[in-house]
Amino acid sequence: MWGLLLAVTAFAPSVGLGLGAPSASVPSLAPGSTLAPHSSVAQPSTKANETSERHVRLRVIKKKKIVVKKRKKLRQPGPLVTARPLVTTHPAKTLTLPEKQEPGCPPLGLESLRVSDSQLEASSSQSFGLGAHRGRLNIQSGLEDGDLYDGAWCAEQQDTEPWLQVDAKNSVRFAGIVTQGRNSVWRYDWVTSFKVQFSNDSQTWWKIRNSTGMDMVFPANSDAETPVLNLLPEPQVARFIRLLPQTWFQGGAPCLRAEILACPVSDPNDLFPEAHTLGSSDSLDFRHHNYKAMRKLMKQVNEQCPNITRIYSIGKSHQGLKLYVMEMSDHPGEHELGEPEVRYVAGMHGNEALGRELLLLLMQFLCHEFLRGDPRVTRLLTETRIHLLPSMNPDGYETAYHRGSELVGWAEGRWTHQGIDLNHNFADLNTQLWYAEDDGLVPHTVPNHHLPLPTYYTLPNATVAPETWAVIKWMKRIPFVLSANLHGGELVVSYPFDMTRTPWAARELTPTPDDAVFRWLSTVYAGTNRAMQDTDRRPCHSQDFSLHGNVINGADWHTVPGSMNDFSYLHTNCFEVTVELSCDKFPHEKELPQEWENNKDALLTYLEQVRMGITGVVRDKDTELGIADAVIAVEGINHDVTTAWGGDYWRLLTPGDYVVTASAEGYHTVRQHCQVTFEEGPVPCNFLLTKTPKERLRELLATRGKLPPDLRRKLERLRGQK
Numbered sequence: 001m002w003g004l005l006l007a008v009t010a011f012a013p014s015v016g017l018g019l020g021a022p023s024a025s026v027p028s029l030a031p032g033s034t035l036a037p038h039s040s041v042a043q044p045s046t047k048a049n050e051t052s053e054r055h056v057r058l059r060v061i062k063k064k065k066i067v068v069k070k071r072k073k074l075r076q077p078g079p080l081v082t083a084r085p086l087v088t089t090h091p092a093k094t095l096t097l098p099e100k101q102e103p104g105c106p107p108l109g110l111e112s113l114r115v116s117d118s119q120l121e122a123s124s125s126q127s128f129g130l131g132a133h134r135g136r137l138n139i140q141s142g143l144e145d146g147d148l149y150d151g152a153w154c155a156e157q158q159d160t161e162p163w164l165q166v167d168a169k170n171s172v173r174f175a176g177i178v179t180q181g182r183n184s185v186w187r188y189d190w191v192t193s194f195k196v197q198f199s200n201d202s203q204t205w206w207k208i209r210n211s212t213g214m215d216m217v218f219p220a221n222s223d224a225e226t227p228v229l230n231l232l233p234e235p236q237v238a239r240f241i242r243l244l245p246q247t248w249f250q251g252g253a254p255c256l257r258a259e260i261l262a263c264p265v266s267d268p269n270d271l272f273p274e275a276h277t278l279g280s281s282d283s284l285d286f287r288h289h290n291y292k293a294m295r296k297l298m299k300q301v302n303e304q305c306p307n308i309t310r311i312y313s314i315g316k317s318h319q320g321l322k323l324y325v326m327e328m329s330d331h332p333g334e335h336e337l338g339e340p341e342v343r344y345v346a347g348m349h350g351n352e353a354l355g356r357e358l359l360l361l362l363m364q365f366l367c368h369e370f371l372r373g374d375p376r377v378t379r380l381l382t383e384t385r386i387h388l389l390p391s392m393n394p395d396g397y398e399t400a401y402h403r404g405s406e407l408v409g410w411a412e413g414r415w416t417h418q419g420i421d422l423n424h425n426f427a428d429l430n431t432q433l434w435y436a437e438d439d440g441l442v443p444h445t446v447p448n449h450h451l452p453l454p455t456y457y458t459l460p461n462a463t464v465a466p467e468t469w470a471v472i473k474w475m476k477r478i479p480f481v482l483s484a485n486l487h488g489g490e491l492v493v494s495y496p497f498d499m500t501r502t503p504w505a506a507r508e509l510t511p512t513p514d515d516a517v518f519r520w521l522s523t524v525y526a527g528t529n530r531a532m533q534d535t536d537r538r539p540c541h542s543q544d545f546s547l548h549g550n551v552i553n554g555a556d557w558h559t560v561p562g563s564m565n566d567f568s569y570l571h572t573n574c575f576e577v578t579v580e581l582s583c584d585k586f587p588h589e590k591e592l593p594q595e596w597e598n599n600k601d602a603l604l605t606y607l608e609q610v611r612m613g614i615t616g617v618v619r620d621k622d623t624e625l626g627i628a629d630a631v632i633a634v635e636g637i638n639h640d641v642t643t644a645w646g647g648d649y650w651r652l653l654t655p656g657d658y659v660v661t662a663s664a665e666g667y668h669t670v671r672q673h674c675q676v677t678f679e680e681g682p683v684p685c686n687f688l689l690t691k692t693p694k695e696r697l698r699e700l701l702a703t704r705g706k707l708p709p710d711l712r713r714k715l716e717r718l719r720g721q722k
Contacts, residue, residue, distance in 0.1 A: 105175035105235075105263040106590040107406055108168060111137040113583055114591075117538055119167040123159055126253065130154040133538075135164050137227065137259035138410050138585070140489075141183045142542035149542035151183030154255035155245070162254045163244045167202070171239050172262040174198065176231040178406050179243070181224030182255035189255035190221040191245040198238035205242065208232065217246055220256070227259075227407045237265055259406055280593035282600075284364045287589045288353060290401050291321055291394055297360055298326055298390075305367035308332060308381055314389070315470025318417045321394040323470050326363045329385040336385070337626070337646045338617065340610045341478050343387040343574075344603070345471070346486040348422045348564070350396020351413035353405070353586045354595055355486025355579075359390040361596050362603055376604065384610060387478070392467055393422055405586040410489075420465045423560060426472070426567035427457040430499045433570060442638070448513075449631075449640045451570045471564070475572050479644040481652065482610045483576035484525070485564055490580035491532050492545040493522040498554035498563035498578075510555035512569060513639040516654045517613075522551040522577050524609055528602040531582065540583035554578065573641040575652055613653035614674045616686040618643050618662050627664050627689060635659035650682065662687035666695030 109115045113136075122132035129150035141151030155162030181190025195215055197205040208216045218230040245254040280286070289297055302309045310332035313322040327333070335341065344362070346355030366386075369377035380386070391397055393416055400413030415421055429451040436446035456462060495518035500508040512518060526532045532550040539545070545552060554560060568576040587595055618630040626647020633640045634651065635658065643649040651660070655676045663669040667689035674685040691699075693714055 105173065105261040106588045107137075107178075108166065108172070108260040108262045109591075110135070110166070110259050111139075111406075111584045112587055112591055113537060113540070115166065119169065120153075121165040121167070122153055122155065123161065123163045124156040126154045126156055130255070132164055135257055137178055137180060137257050137406070139183065139257055140410065140541040141185075143185060145184055145186050147542075149539075152181065152189065152255040152257050154182065154189060154253050157253060159254070161244070163197075163242045164256065164258065165202070165240060165242045166258075166260055168239050168241070168260075168262060171200070171237055171265050173235045173237050173265050174232060174241050174260065174262050175235045176229060176261035177218070177241075177243065178227050178229050178259040178261070179220050180227050180257040180409075181221045181249075182253075183224065183257070183410075187252070188224060188249060189252035190224050191248045191254055191256045192220050192222070193217050193246045194220055194256075195244040195246060196232070197242040197244060198236045199240040199242075200238055202240050208234075208236070220245075225409055225411070227409050229407055231261075235263070261406070280597050282361075282365060282596065283368070284361050284596070286357075286361070286592040286596070288357060288401065288405070288592075289360060291391075291398060294356075294360065294390060295324065298324060298363070301326065301363050301367050305370060308370055309363070309367065314474040315466060317393070317395045317467055318465065319395045319398075321398075323389065323392060323394070323467065325474075326359075326388045326390075327385065328363065328366055328381055328388070330382045332385075335479070335644065335646070338615065338648050339383065339385055340481040340615070340650045341385045341387065342482045342607055342610050343389065343478075343480050344484055344486060345389045345392055345564070347389075347391035347393050347397055348485060349414045349487060349585075350391075350393040350398070350416075351400035351408050351411065351585055352486075352488035353397065353400060354488045354581045354584075354592075356390045356397065357592055358486065358581065358596065358599055358603065359388045361592075362600075363388055365600070380604065380607060384607065386607065387480075389471075392471065400586060405588045408586050410585070416465050416467060418465060420463065420468075422465060422468055423564060424562040425463075425465050425468045426562045426564050427453050427571070428499070428562050429454075429570040430497060430501075430561075430566055434501055443640070447640070448638050449570070450572070450642060453571075472567075472571075475568065475574065480568075480572060480574040481650040482521075482607070483568060483574050484606060485576055485578045487578055487580050488582050488585040490540050490545070491529075491537075491550060491583060492557075492580045493526045493532075493551045493577055494554040494557055494565075494580070495519065495522045495551065495577045496554060496563075496565045496569050498560040498566050500555045500559040505559060507558055508555055509553050511553060513637050514569075514575065514652070517575060517652050518577065519551065520612070520654055521575065521606070521609055521652075523549060525577070525579055525602045525606045526550040528605045530598040530601075569639075573650075610650065610652075611680065611682050613651050613676060613682055614658070614660065614685040615648070615650045615682040616684055617647045618649065618664065618687045618689060619647055620667075621688040621690045627667070630662055630664040630667075630687075630689070633661045633663070635661070651685075660685055662689060664689055666698075667691055 117133035120132040120135060122135070125131040127146065127150070129146065129148045130153060132153050134150055135153030139151060142149045153164050177196065179191065179194070195207060195217055197207050199205045210216045219228070221228050241260060243256065243258060245256065248254045285297060298311055302311050308328055308330060310327040312325055312327065314325055315323050317323065344359055346359050366377055366381065370381055395417040396413040396415060400408045403412055432454065433442065433446070433448070433451060436442050442448050457464065496512050497510040499510065501510045502508050526549060531537065554563065554565065565576045565578055568574045581599060582595060584591070618627045619625060620627055626643070628643055628645045628647060630643040630647065630649070631640050632642065632649050632651055634653065641649060641651050653676045655678050657673065657675050659671060660674045661669055661671045670687050670689055672685065672687070674683055676683050
């Protein structure tokens with residue numbers, strides 16, 4: 001009886017196969033064990049296990065009497081090079097992973113869409129929405145099952161020998177497989193074990209066999225979302241690979257999403273057309289950078305270009321990691337009168353890693369091109385002050401980084417260490433504005449700009465992340481004009497408002513008063529992004545944004561209360577959009593050169609849009625000093641901006657004729673016509689404001705000065721009227 005109990009105890013925490021799965025066909029793992037994603041090692045064979053043993057003490061309770069026995073227990077030796085495959089499981093009990101997180105071979109490209117739909121086939125499919133083309137790692141379904149965009153490939157229930165096939169187009173060295181279950185709100189479907197076949201012609205197939213000569217069965221998933229990696233004991237050179245589900249979750253169906261790891265092989269006979277190589281002509285550091293490596297790289301850029309760069313921190317994460325910003329300008333560290341301030345923010349969701357790397361690449365590129373004398377970059381850095389925040393959520397990124405690009409899944413690392421989604425963590429200023437508008441209080445009683453923080457948001461027990469507070473203080477400190485928030489997981493640019501005006505509406509078109517400007521900004525980025533302009537690409541997940549130019553109103557996509565975009569627009573002068581950069585949230589580093597080429601021109605062109613509209617300085621007519629916090633209002637647009645501390649302002653506008661008003665407390669209001677043309681560069685629109693008599697008298701009395709003649713005559717006329 002004790003032997004049976006010990007056997008049950010030893011195997012209880014092993015990889016779950018689902019109900020009714022044949023456990024003998026799948027190798028077991030130690031409790032909570034994981035495989036470092038970069039490892040090419042497999043689990044040792046049973047024969048090797050039998051050669052190693054150690055003594056352990058077992059505590060047995062029998063009839064209230066404690067007996068301590070000493071017996072032998074098998075122990076696995078260290079990893080061997082050739083053995084059965086390990087699998088990543090139990091994410092809550094992960095081990096500390098090494099610095100290098102990538103597997104030896106890069107992904108073939110199912111998740112990133114480099115593998116086209118035509119390269120995927122299956123033995124059967126339950127529907128078109130569950131076809132082979134949907135069997136891509138991390139693909140997301142819509143809210144409704146049964147449409148054209150379901151969340152996996154699923155074979156028909158009556159298919160007794162289901163398989164999913166991938167055509168690599170030419171011979172590659174297959175090294176591993178990553179699998180997931182079906183993404184669905186309503187269903188629970190995942191494969192618990194599978195076999196693998198290979199072929200060079202899709203007709204003759206061979207399998208991998210274990211040491212006993214039996215077909216090797218690989219352990220798969222124990223839930224729908226956690227990616228599971230199986231490395232092949234020996235890489236296989238072939239063109240085709242098939243995954244053959246053997247068992248699956250009881251009551252479910254054979255459904256899976258997958259990524260294939262494969263290295264290119266030489267083709268000495270030149271039998272196949274040369275595959276498209278991912279590359280860039282720019283000599284930059286194309287790899288993923290953890291916190292330590294990011295700091296080192298930013299320091300190197302600063303040392304290479306000390307005259308145009310400055311590194312500063314805006315605060316710390318919950319775990320104490322600094323939120324570093326790279327400033328790039330011809331006069332770093334100071335706000336120059338008339339020079340606009342722009343920013344890029346990345347890494348709000350820690351697992352969306354592409355934006356982080358693009359900003360690190362951008363700062364390298366700007367430095368190199370400035371030293372080289374590139375006129376476009378030189379003008380950008382001399383006429384604009386650029387701030388790059390590559391990692392707003394460094395705690396979340398470190399979690400994702402240690403899981404690795406193919407194993408991080410769709411959500412791990414998204415939140416901060418406190419479990420906060422930063423894109424829902426800013427103050428909801430929309431509701432108070434819309435209530436005031438409904439009551440007819442805007443703009444005379446309640447302003448249509450720079451709305452104050454709600455009282456509840458500033459209470460000591462308010463759930464506001466330190467990362468959020470750091471960005472809010474940063475926004476208040478610098479007069480930003482333009483910004484973009486870089487995300488991942490889709491290919492689209494979304495613009496405010498992000499929150500629906502109708503309470504509890506899941507989606508609803510909710511434009512801002514500056515809808516024309518936001519649509520222009522979004523179209524500029526989408527129109528210069530290579531991937532978004534690729535007419536042959538397929539949709540990432542469940543919506544085809546290319547039908548609308550790859551731009552969408554955020555609230556019309558899905559409502560996001562407390563977004564940074566909405567907050568930036570309503571609390572500051574800054575216009576901000578969200579850029580979803582890639583279908584793959586955490587692309588393999590081999591894909592970074594191509595992603596850089598996809599986004600390089602778009603990143604530069606978007607920054608240049610800060611010149612669109614009007615700019616000027618509001619000055620005191622008598623002293624010619626700039627007036628801070630003067631209000632700039634454009635007739636017909638119910639959203640104002642204010643001047644910076646030197647009196648300078650920037651108002652983004654699309655081409656057209658505008659009536660612009662400048663006002664400030666204690667001054668007469670001034671109005672003038674300003675015409676914005678299609679010519680490059682902002683249109684100058686300066687204002688000279690005259691103090692009201694009441695304000696001049698107040699200042700004179702405060703300084704005990706003599707009244708000027710014109711003011712004295714006005715006062716005498718006022719006295720004579722009484």
